[in-house]
Amino acid sequence: MMQKLGDFKLPAFFNYPPYFTLQPVRDTREKQIQLWKELILDYCRTQKVFLILLEEEFPLFSNPVIERSLNNEARETFLSALVSEGRAEWLDKGHRKCLILWHRIQDWADIILGFVKDNGLEDSVMTVEEIRLGIESRGTELHGMDRTILMRALKLLEHKGKVAIFKGTSADDEGVKFSV
Amino acid sequence: MASNNFFVPASVTSSGRPVLVPNEVECNLLSNVDIEHDQDDAVSFPPLKSGHFILTTHRLLFLSSSCSSTAVAIPLSVITHIFSSKRSLKSVFHSPRFRFQVSATPDNRILDSDPGRVTGLRSVVITVVVRGKGDWELFLSKMWECWRGRAWETTPSETGPASASASASLYASDGLVRMVGVGGLLRKEQEMWESTDRSLQEAFQDLNALMNKAKEMVMLAEKMRQKLLAGSSSQSNSANDEELGSKEEMQDWLLSVGIVSPVTKESAGALYHQQLSRQLADFVKIPLERAGGMINLIDVYCLFNRARGTALISPDDLSQACSLWEKFDVPVMLRKFDSGVMVIQSKSHSDEEVFGRLRALVTKPEALRHGISASDAAMTLGIAPAMAKEHLLTAEGKGLLCRDISPDGFRFYINLFSEIILDDLFLVKDYGIYSTWVKASSASG
Numbered sequence: 243m244m245q246k247l248g249d250f251k252l253p254a255f256f257n258y259p260p261y262f263t264l265q266p267v268r269d270t271r272e273k274q275i276q277l278w279k280e281l282i283l284d285y286c287r288t289q290k291v292f293l294i295l296l297e298e299e300f301p302l303f304s305n306p307v308i309e310r311s312l313n314n315e316a317r318e319t320f321l322s323a324l325v326s327e328g329r330a331e332w333l334d335k336g337h338r339k340c341l342i343l344w345h346r347i348q349d350w351a352d353i354i355l356g357f358v359k360d361n362g363l364e365d366s367v368m369t370v371e372e373i374r375l376g377i378e379s380r381g382t383e384l385h386g387m388d389r390t391i392l393m394r395a396l397k398l399l400e401h402k403g404k405v406a407i408f409k410g411t412s413a414d415d416e417g418v419k420f421s422v
Numbered sequence: 423m424a425s426n427n428f429f430v431p432a433s434v435t436s437s438g439r440p441v442l443v444p445n446e447v448e449c450n451l452l453s454n455v456d457i458e459h460d461q462d463d464a465v466s467f468p469p470l471k472s473g474h475f476i477l478t479t480h481r482l483l484f485l486s487s488s489c490s491s492t493a494v495a496i497p498l499s500v501i502t503h504i505f506s507s508k509r510s511l512k513s514v515f516h517s518p519r520f521r522f523q524v525s526a527t528p529d530n531r532i533l534d535s536d537p538g539r540v541t542g543l544r545s546v547v548i549t550v551v552v553r554g555k556g557d558w559e560l561f562l563s564k565m566w567e568c569w570r571g572r573a574w575e576t577t578p579s580e581t582g583p584a585s586a587s588a589s590a591s592l593y594a595s596d597g598l599v600r601m602v603g604v605g606g607l608l609r610k611e612q613e614m615w616e617s618t619d620r621s622l623q624e625a626f627q628d629l630n631a632l633m634n635k636a637k638e639m640v641m642l643a644e645k646m647r648q649k650l651l652a653g654s655s656s657q658s659n660s661a662n663d664e665e666l667g668s669k670e671e672m673q674d675w676l677l678s679v680g681i682v683s684p685v686t687k688e689s690a691g692a693l694y695h696q697q698l699s700r701q702l703a704d705f706v707k708i709p710l711e712r713a714g715g716m717i718n719l720i721d722v723y724c725l726f727n728r729a730r731g732t733a734l735i736s737p738d739d740l741s742q743a744c745s746l747w748e749k750f751d752v753p754v755m756l757r758k759f760d761s762g763v764m765v766i767q768s769k770s771h772s773d774e775e776v777f778g779r780l781r782a783l784v785t786k787p788e789a790l791r792h793g794i795s796a797s798d799a800a801m802t803l804g805i806a807p808a809m810a811k812e813h814l815l816t817a818e819g820k821g822l823l824c825r826d827i828s829p830d831g832f833r834f835y836i837n838l839f840s841e842i843i844l845d846d847l848f849l850v851k852d853y854g855i856y857s858t859w860v861k862a863s864s865a866s867g
Contacts, residue, residue, distance in 0.1 A: 253847040254860050259793065260824035260835050267819055273839040280847060310828055 247301050250285055262310035264319060278320040283329060287344040292388035293333075294321065294340045341390065345383070350395035355404065357384055358420050367419045369410055370396070427531050428467035429494035432483050440476060440483050440493055445573065450477040450564045454554030457484055460521075460547045467530070470494070475550060477565050479573035498569050500524045500533045502545060507562060519551045520562050618642060698739060699746040702726060703754050706766055710754065714805035715771030716813075719744070719756070719764040759812045760819075773816065779803060780817050784836045785855065790862040793826055793833035 245252040255261055255277065265271040285291065285302050294300055296317055304311035312320075321340045324330035328346060333339040345353065354373070358364060361378050368376070374392055379385040384392075396418060399405045403421070410417040433441040442448070457470040476483040482496040503523040525533045528542045552558040621638055702722075709725055710717055719740070727734045735743075744756040744766065757767045783802045784794055800810035814834050817823045823834040841856035843849050850857050 251848070253842075254850055254856075255838060255842055255847075257863055258835070258838055258859070259826040259828070259833075260838075263825055263827045265824060265839075267821065269821060270824060270837060270839050273842070276844055277839070277842060277847070280844065284847075310826075 245307065247285070248289065250288055253281070256281075256305060257308050259308055259310050262305065262308075262312055262316070264313070264316040275320060275323045279324055279327070279329070282320065282324065282342070283344045286342045290386055292342055292391060294342060296321075296338045296340070341388070343391065347391070347394050347398055350387070350391060351398045353383055354395055354399065355422060357382055358422050363420055364422045365420065367417055369415045369417050371415050373418065427529075428526070429484070430481075430497060430532055432481070432493040432495035434485065434493045438485065440478075440485065442478065443480060445576070446478050446480045447573075448476060448478050449568055450561045451475065452550075452552055452554060452556040452558055452561050454487070454552075454556075455484075456551040456553060458549045458551060460549065472553070475561075477561060477568060479568050479571060482565070496524060496532060496548070497574065499572075499574050501569055504562075504566060504569065505547075507559070517551050517553050518558050519549050520558065521547055521549045522565075523547050695739070695742050695746055698735065699743040699750065700752070702740070702743045703747060703750070703752040705729060706754055707768075710766065710768045713809075714803055715768040715776075716765050716805050716809045718806070718808065719766060722766050759816070761812065761815070763808070763812055765809065765812070776803065776813050777817055777820070777822055780813065781822060781836070784823065784834065785858070787862045787865070790836065790859050791865075793835040795831055795833050799834075 245256060261274065261277070265274050282294075282302065286294075296314065300317075303317055318337055321330060321332075322337070324342070325332055325340070329343050331341040331343065333341055357373075357379065363378075368378075370389065370392060373379060373384060374387055374389060375385070396405055396407055400407055406419045406421065408417050408419070435441060452475040454472055455475040456472065457475075459466050459469070470484055470486065472487045474483075474485040474487065476485065479498075481498060483493055484495075485493045501522055501524055505521040505523070507518075507520045523545050525543045526546045527533055528544065533543065550558075621642070705726060706717070706722060709722070723737060723740050726740070747755060753769050755767055755769055756764065758764050779802065780799065783789060783799065789798075794814075796807045796811040796814060799814055800807040803810055803813065805813075814823060818825060818834065821837055821840065824837045824839065826833045826835055836855060836859070838856055838859060841851075841854060850860055
């Protein structure tokens with residue numbers, strides 16, 4: 243019987259107690275870090291988690307079945323490993339907030355372009371919120387995505403001349419003109 | 423003081439201290455005494471009043487309080503009898519006093535030279551009246567000692583090599599020819615060793631005398647040590663067995679007396695440490711067996727010293743003895759762990775052998791589910807928990823085990839990380855330790 247965290251399937255080694263203790267021996271530790279990086283990305287992708295706050299409880303970091311959970315040092319170590327790989331970003335100097343890029347920014351940019359093409363939005367204008375939460379994006383990965391990440395991806399596209407970002411009518415929203 | 427030639431005059435320094443002859447030492451002092459004579463003595467002297475009475479190894483000195491520049495002496499050599507002090511009813515009311523008898527010449531002088539040459543000697547009893555508060559009984563007993571000590575007799579005849587150096591002439595003060603030339607040097611050596619021998623004998627017979635000789639003994643030991651030191655550095659490597667044997671005895675003796683021999687500590691592989699090293703290897707076999715092949719060095723230190731009883735070795739000796747094992751073919755070795763812990767390990771208990779046993783332990787179903795602690799390992803391996811922990815850490819370092827730190831404690835599991843495939847996190851092969859583990863852990867539900 244596979245263990246689950248919500249609807250997320252957990253691998254067998256999630257019940258291996260040493261998995262939750264930061265290993266000191268170099269080779270063992272490297273393997274452990276790899277396993278955690280993958281698990282974190284998989285979980286975040288399927289559960290659409292974009293942000294991990296170390297102050298708060300993150301379900302993946304504890305296993306009540308074996309009564310183990312990662313200490314702070316371990317959590318920071320694994321997340322920093324993701325940051326080094328470009329799959330996450332620290333949002334603060336104290337390393338308490340971590341933005342998870344289970345798609346890299348470049349990947350998000352490509353997804354946006356795909357979305358624009360699929361919906362024939364080549365010359366249209368949309369607000370950022372519409373991209374994120376509008377009817378068009380339903381069923382795509384864009385729907386419900388993190389605003390920070392979306393802005394980054396759009397900025398990247400702006401650099402490449404594919405979009406133009408401008409201040410919208412309301413104070414907290416921006417508009418995007420596609421020139422794909 | 424009235425002109426009186428009874429006593430021997432004594433010289434005094436400008437500050438009123440008596441001038442002592444060579445080797446004369448002050449022993450005791452009474453302040454405020456009177457010196458009187460018995461009424462019925464034919465020879466008489468005017469009483470001496472209120473003075474300091476000083477006892478030395480050679481004389482009794484009286485320094486008048488009123489006239490501090492003059493002093494008289496009574497050489498101890500002229501004393502013929504010291505009366506024991508009697509306590510009588512009378513003495514309760516009087517100042518304490520003690521009496522002694524001296525020889526005097528017919529012309530009313532204390533005898534100042536060899537009594538054998540003068541005839542017509544008289545005995546004069548001198549009474550010392552103690553008016554002050556000093557411990558006169560102590561003074562009296564010291565006077566007995568000094569009188570019996572006869573220190574004045576040794577002064578003129580002292581011609582040991584120490585004092586001979588003062589004289590530059592061919593003839594020493596006592597008329598003997600000084601030591602010159604090779605023959606002289608040899609004789610000097612001989613005399614020195616004889617006096618050393620006498621010195622040793624005397625020292626060991628009389629404890630009191632030993633205290634006096636203590637300084638000499640220390641110097642003697644120092645000389646011997648220097649000799650050993652000089653001997654070892656000048657010797658070539660081909661020294662005959664006999665010499666080595668006696669040198670070893672000498673070292674042992676010095677060590678047992680408590681004097682550290684520089685020879686053994688300075689030269690690598692010196693005899694002492696070699697022997698100790700072998701002795702230690704023999705001794706440690708049985709405790710090692712009982713301890714499952716590994717003992718903490720500190721424990722060995724205690725066991726070994728307890729067995730030796732006396733002539734204990736220092737931690738440094740032990741450490742050196744162990745490090746010498748590399749050079750010999752002994753079945754034991756010294757091992758230092760990363761944590762700094764040092765142990766003595768039986769060579770037959772190699773790491774591989776221990777790892778084999780650990781692996782067997784840690785793949786049992788119970789251990790797969792809950793891991794093992796240092797005490798679990800200790801029980802299985804038959805060694806002390808601290809030693810077991812070192813083994814577990816070493817096994818972890820080699821990738822055999824992984825640690826699990828939790829409120830349950832510090833435990834170890836078989837290393838499964840190496841079995842997990844990164845590309846397929848859910849893959850568990852049908853064979854191998856990973857699948858065994860999965861089955862074991864799901865059994866507990």
